[in-house]
Amino acid sequence: xxxSLLLMDTDGIKNYVFGTNKxxxxxxxxxxxxxxxxxEMTEIVKRITNNNFVTIFSNGGVGEFVVPTDxxxxxxxxxxxxxxxxxxxxxxTSLHLDGDFNIQESDVDFQIKQLAYDLQSKKSGFRTKIAIxxxxxxxxxxxxxxxxxxxxxxxxEFYICHRCQSKRDKLAKxxxxxxxxxxxxxxxxxxxxxxxxxxxxxxxxxxxxxxxILDENLAFPDEIEDxxxxxxxxxxxxxxxxxxxxxxxxxxxxxxEHRDFxxxxxxxxxxxxxxxxxxxxxxxxxxxxxxxxxxxxxxxLLLGGDDLIIVCQAKKALNVAxxxxxxxxxxxxxxxxxxxxxxxxxxxxxxxLLLKIAENLLKVAKTERxxxxxxxxxxxxxxxxxxxxxxxxxxxxxNFMTISNSASLLYEDYYNDSLESEYEKEKFxxxxxxxxxxxxxxxxxxxEELIDSKFPKSKLEYLGEALFSGKFNxxxxxxxxxxxxKTEQKALLRQLFNFYPELEMLPPWQTLGYDMKTKxxxxxxxxxxxxxxxxxxxxx
Numbered sequence: 001x002x003x004s005l006l007l008m009d010t011d012g013i014k015n016y017v018f019g020t021n022k023x024x025x026x027x028x029x030x031x032x033x034x035x036x037x038x039x040e041m042t043e044i045v046k047r048i049t050n051n052n053f054v055t056i057f058s059n060g061g062v063g064e065f066v067v068p069t070d071x072x073x074x075x076x077x078x079x080x081x082x083x084x085x086x087x088x089x090x091x092x093t094s095l096h097l098d099g100d101f102n103i104q105e106s107d108v109d110f111q112i113k114q115l116a117y118d119l120q121s122k123k124s125g126f127r128t129k130i131a132i133x134x135x136x137x138x139x140x141x142x143x144x145x146x147x148x149x150x151x152x153x154x155x156x157e158f159y160i161c162h163r164c165q166s167k168r169d170k171l172a173k174x175x176x177x178x179x180x181x182x183x184x185x186x187x188x189x190x191x192x193x194x195x196x197x198x199x200x201x202x203x204x205x206x207x208x209x210x211x212x213i214l215d216e217n218l219a220f221p222d223e224i225e226d227x228x229x230x231x232x233x234x235x236x237x238x239x240x241x242x243x244x245x246x247x248x249x250x251x252x253x254x255x256x257e258h259r260d261f262x263x264x265x266x267x268x269x270x271x272x273x274x275x276x277x278x279x280x281x282x283x284x285x286x287x288x289x290x291x292x293x294x295x296x297x298x299x300x301l302l303l304g305g306d307d308l309i310i311v312c313q314a315k316k317a318l319n320v321a322x323x324x325x326x327x328x329x330x331x332x333x334x335x336x337x338x339x340x341x342x343x344x345x346x347x348x349x350x351x352x353l354l355l356k357i358a359e360n361l362l363k364v365a366k367t368e369r370x371x372x373x374x375x376x377x378x379x380x381x382x383x384x385x386x387x388x389x390x391x392x393x394x395x396x397x398x399n400f401m402t403i404s405n406s407a408s409l410l411y412e413d414y415y416n417d418s419l420e421s422e423y424e425k426e427k428f429x430x431x432x433x434x435x436x437x438x439x440x441x442x443x444x445x446x447x448e449e450l451i452d453s454k455f456p457k458s459k460l461e462y463l464g465e466a467l468f469s470g471k472f473n474x475x476x477x478x479x480x481x482x483x484x485x486k487t488e489q490k491a492l493l494r495q496l497f498n499f500y501p502e503l504e505m506l507p508p509w510q511t512l513g514y515d516m517k518t519k520x521x522x523x524x525x526x527x528x529x530x531x532x533x534x535x536x537x538x539x540x
Contacts (some may be wrong), residue, residue: 002069003101004094005108006045007115008079010037010061011089011123017302018352019143020164023224023311026301026351028167031174032086034193034304037061044078054103056255057262060305066103066255069096086170087146087163093118107253140164175219183216193303200274212282219286219295224347227297228313229284234402234532235347236317239358240269240324240340242306243369243396248336265306268331272338273300273308276323280316306338309355314344315532318400318444325396325437337396339365339434344532345403353409360410361399365434369397385502385512392436399434402528419524423471427518428509430467431525432499439500446495447526447533455489457530463508464527471509478508496522 010016010033017029041063045053049071056064067075076092083090095111095118138148138159146161152168160168174194181190181198204210221227227235242265252258277298286295298312298320312320321340328338341361343354372393375386401411419430435443450460459481466477482493496508499522503510509519 002099003066003097004069004072005097005111005115006063006065006067006072006075006092006094007119008041008063008076008090008092009119009123010083011091013061013302014355016088018355019145021350021352022142023226023299023351024171024222025142025164025167027174027220027299028169028171030301031170031192031194032166033061033088035170036083036086036088036090037063037304038191038193040082041079044082045075048075048078054255056259057266059262059266060307062305064258066097069094086166087161091119091122093122103255105254108255108258109250109253112249112258178218178220179216182214182218193300196270197274197300197303200270201277204274204278209278211278215294217294218283219293220299221286221295221297224311224351226286226288226295227299227311228347229286229297233347234314234344235349235354236312236314236320237343237345237351237354237358238308238310238312238317238321238324238340239343239355239362240308240321240328240338241362241366243337243339243366245306245336262305264332265336266304268328268336269303269306269308271331272324272327273303273310275327276320279323280319281312308338309358311351317342317344318398318440318529318532321398321400322437322441322444325398329395334394337394339369339396340398341365342398342400343403344400344529349403354403357401357403357409357411360412361401361434364411364415365397365399368399368434369393383502385500388502389436392438395437397434398437398440400528402531421468425517426471428467428471429518429520430523432520432522433525435525443499443522443525444529444533446492446499447530450489450492450496450526451530451533453486453488453492455485455492459485460523460527460530463523467508467521467523474508475506482507496526 013033016033017026019029020026038059042055042058045055045063045065045067049067052068054066056066058064072094076094079092080090093115095115097111140146140148140161140163141152141158142160142164146163148159149162150160150165152158152160177190177192178194178198181195198214201210201214205214224235245265249258249261252261277296281296281298283294283296286293297316298310300308300310302309308324310320321342325338325340328336339362341358341363343358343361345354345357372386372389375381376390399411401414403409415431421428421430432439463478463481466474468474469477478497482490482497485493498505498510500510503512506519508521508523510521512518512520
């Protein structure tokens with residue numbers, strides 16, 4: 001029997017999921033794609049091939065299968081129809097396998113690269129979007145892209161398109177399923193993202209490690225405002241992505257290796273998120289609505305492969321990011337790691353824009369991590385500081401930004417405009433971001449200790465402002481604050497000024513050992529997150 005390797009990849013996942021700023025629509029869109037990729041795609045292949053196929057993987061928006069060659073076209077057509085019915089699309093390509101091909105033993109390095117090239121070629125093909133303009137047509141009041149076809153089921157005057165209607169229908173079904181997931185005591189046969197996550201929580205419950213009670217009345221937020229206990233609060237959007245995953249996949253030459261690698265990464269992502277939920281994202285009583293609900297202070301917007309996007313309470317976001325990084329590294333037996341971008345903003349900030357900011361933060365975290373890892377083979381820069389950071393960055397890298405504290409919306413612009421300056425051929429960088437999980441945890445602990453010691457926030461802000469007053473003025477102002485501080489507070493200020501003990505200190509700056517002309521400080525980093533560490537307890 002002739003066989004082919006079939007590869008199917010979902011198009012524009014983030015554009016589809018984040019097509020609107022409404023959390024209910026984002027959750028519905030995410031559930032649609034998750035079901036199509038994890039469940040429906042495999043069911044179609046199973047039905048058409050009469051169960052004569054091999055699944056390599058089917059998660060993260062990508063499906064790879066070995067199927068009979070004469071079934072390929074029918075599978076592709078059926079999968080595309082399933083996606084199109086929900087306003088989504090998928091790109092498919094296949095490659096015929098030689099007669100002597102052995103799934104367990106044959107090397108597929110060339111075939112995988114050929115499939116990836118063909119897939120990319122099809123995705124980058126010329127596509128025309130035709131905007132239909134007619135006085136009798138009305139665009140969707142939700143996405144403002146498609147032609148409206150029905151009135152919104154929610155009591156509003158909105159008219160929405162078929163795609164947005166599909167997302168809202170899916171959300172209603174997802175809510176019913178979630179209750180069922182919590183209620184049943186049997187293993188869940190449904191392998192959707194939500195059921196898999198609940199299964200991980202149930203495993204912790206079974207081992208008596210779960211720190212809260214799972215109940216069928218538990219709910220996930222319907223609106224962004226429901227993430228917090230109070231409406232006027234901040235949220236954090238966490239975007240995590242695996243480091244060097246493409247390179248790791250290319251190392252695996254056989255299909256079983258591809259399958260095992262994909263499953264291990266997927267399992268590690270779910271375990272990492274469940275661990276973070278158990279430690280930091282406990283349900284709370286939401287009283288914003290007429291009926292009090294027990295609600296999770298987070299929601300998963302995208303999860304699959306090595307990608308994870310969640311929204312949660314800002315005050316927990318950095319701790320959640322640290323836990324996800326550490327657990328993923330542990331679950332993958334210290335072989336693989338994540339980089340994470342955390343964007344913190346008010347609940348009324350557009351979530352699509354928040355995602356763009358988090359993507360930029362993630363990009364910077366990945367780049368800085370790679371730069372540090374290069375020092376491993378550079379003797380001229382390998383000192384105590386870089387050696388310790390290399391070991392820490394093996395676990396991952398985390399970058400963050402609070403939108404209200406930044407003049408620019410993208411971190412790179414914020415860095416260039418505000419965080420980096422030059423004075424007499426010396427470079428002054430007012431941040432140590434991105435951090436390793438270990439050092440970010442230490443930064444949070446230092447911030448909490450400053451609050452507990454009742455260190456005046458106004459003095460911390462004064463130190464932050466001093467960084468912009470030139471080298472000598474910043475040093476003088478820092479020493480003034482230090483000499484006037486209480487004994488306990490002086491010890492904490494020493495830790496802040498000397499955040500990395502391996503570096504030379506010239507308060508408030510530290511000089512990089514491999515670059516004596518570059519000076520950095522963690523003061524602004526503390527200020528960025530101070531409000532989420534309990535600053536309301538602090539009185540001047």
